[in-house]
Amino acid sequence: MAVFGWENLHFLLPTALKKFTFIHYLQALCPVPISNGPFAIVSDAPSPWVAVPGLLALTVVLLALSAWKIRRMELLYTED
Secondary structure, eight states, X not given: XXXXXXXXXXXXXXXXXXXXXXXXXXXXXXXXXXXOOTTOOOOOOOOHHHHHHHHHHHHHHHHHHHHHHXXXXXXXXXXX
């Protein structure tokens, strides 16, 4: 849920923090520029050569974090 909240605030984030969102990299792959509204902070989208590895890196980090969190969960099937 935190990731979805972070993505919803993308248009308000400064340029340095926009690099940590999926939307920032997806905008580089869109053929048409997307309007963010009147309160958006404008930043340049990365080139597609940076966007694709950036998306893959963010995906790997989130999957590793999810796998680590799931491994720490304790499931007890014998308590019925």
